[in-house]
Amino acid sequence: MNIRLTWRRAALALGGVLAAGFLFAWSGLFHVGATGGHWAVTNWFLHWVMRNSVRTAALTVEAPPDLDDRALVARAAGHYATGCAPCHGAPGEKQNPVIAQSLPAPPDFSHALDPWSPQELFVIVQQGVRYSGMPAWIEPMRRDEIWSVVAFLQRMPAMSSQDYQALSVGDGRPPGAGLHALSAPAPEAVADCARCHGRDGVGRDGDAFPIIAGQSEAYLLETLRAFAGGTRRSGMMQPAAARATDEDLQGLAAHYAAQPRVAAPAPSVQDAVLEEGGLIAREGIPLAQVPACLSCHGAAALARNPAWPRLDGQHADYLEGQLAAWRDGARGGGTQREVMATVAERLTPGQARAVAAWFASQPVR
Template sequence: MRRVMQTLMVLAVLGAVAGGAVVGFGLFNVSARVGHLPGVSWVLHTTFRNSVRLRASRRDDMPDLADPSLIELGARHYDAACRTCHGAPGETPSATIAAMVPAPPMIATAVADWQPHELHWIVSNGVKMSGMPHWPATRDDDVWPVVAFLVSVQDGMPGDDYAALTDLPAPRAPGDYCLGCHGQGGSDHVPPLEQQSAAYLEMSLRAYLDGTRSSGIMAHAVSEVPAETLGGLAQWFADRPAEGGVLPDMPAERIAEGRALAQAATGDRDVPACQACHGPDASETSELFPDLGRLPAPYLRTQLTLWRDGKRGGGPRADLMRKAAQHLSDSDIEALAAFYATLPPQDGK
């Protein structure tokens, strides 16, 4: 036994010396032109797949991944942030992308054989030593639009459909880039911006930029805009007329429940009722308070849940909002979302 231990120790020392020589003298050839030794790529790829499947648990919060507005939002983010490496449906890789080691697979190949919760884990966490970054935000619920898009690619999304979702006219006005998602009154998951004040919009954009308000989608979008133009961009949206439209159909009892919650005292003298800041007939008026009237109910539910769970920040009254939302139940959030989604925007900004 002693001889065996001595042999193992000698081998360990020799291994350490060999490893030190490889590092210290640069013996390992890092040239991408040379590539990996035989078998290394298989080991890395197999490790990757098994690691994901070990750690990616099925999610209870999975939304309807067939929701067209969710797919469109995910496609637009993918086009801006991911297409450079993984291409669009139907595309072939450029010579530069094909020369990468490892070469990022084209999107149809990349998403094959993965379950939605596994795709969520990969997009959220990224992959070491591959150039695949983690989601650039601490919250990961806004990964789901990208997953919805990737599932639609699995289902055979043709290139023409992808182009219809992502092709935009050349920008001619400051906010044209943003209108790709926020135009035509927004969607179930993206709010319209025209009814908000310039002060609130600029505050929100800068919160996304500095990370105090978390969203992987918005963190990328705001980084595409020069920081010195954010004030003008906010003013451009605030100057646009708010779009009308038919109020969503919500159960009358839920609306009434939400109205009562919005008007009710919180029991904390430092925390006013929702109505005091967000209307209708707000008494605590400030251009930094958003107008919640007619915002999409799914968007409102998400934001209220983030506030309640301590996952949202941004703005000088963030602590107040977290205190106001911390005791809301899921049912309360549903009711408040129904009330404000059916409340017309307030006059003035």
């Protein structure tokens, strides 16, 4: 007997399959616990789909910066130690055995790192991996931070445990009991910041981190609160600021404001570049409606409003990078964020580089 296939019978068959599947799901007989693991074919299929997805998404990612730059590597080390190592392990630090029971279990980087290309690693860090517990980057527009993580991941397999500790902990070891005043922030909060900025606020690894020593307490507190609240966007600073109490943030601002101001090494640029930057800082660019930078960041302006940052003696690359982040809409900040975004949009990359170099060359006040 021949059974004639019609659209109606096909629809009924498909409806029956769907109804049976729904009934099976409703019955609770499907085991969702992580104790049993996946079938081998399921595990292969899921990884195959994930790799194909990452490979395709990576086709649109730009060429990476210099991933061998130690400053770029150092920027991600402290974040990796607090935000990534508990799941993925690290040189000299085994993966947490509780995390290892996840389904799927995150890869253990204390042993090896799968051979992903830089662009593929960028996609994984930026977008996360669905159904795996791997989160997306908090601020996906901060491509500079994501490339920093990629640089660190690529360097990590060759690191010794001592190298990893030096990069990830830095000066972040908690001080001994009795070494902090009752009004100071908790030792853990200081240690969290000191991983990257040092206890003196000068930073480390060249220009990897901005100099925050000697900034005004009002500016530092506003900045920390902006990071904690997410109005100043950073996948590295937001978690660190958000896990501190407001009392700790006040103590941290007071601590770093009290540190002696230190100037970064003067940038090596042509005199013409410094002259252009000085002209923009003093007079602005009237035709582009760019105000003079010193109208907000000069000594007289800072005396009127200490919540504005000091730029003299800051790292040139940091200042230039912040202007780029303003221009790209990736930064955010405190109460003046809209003003700075407008100014940065009106500066060409060359003008931003010039004014950053000029401020970096100025002696600290």
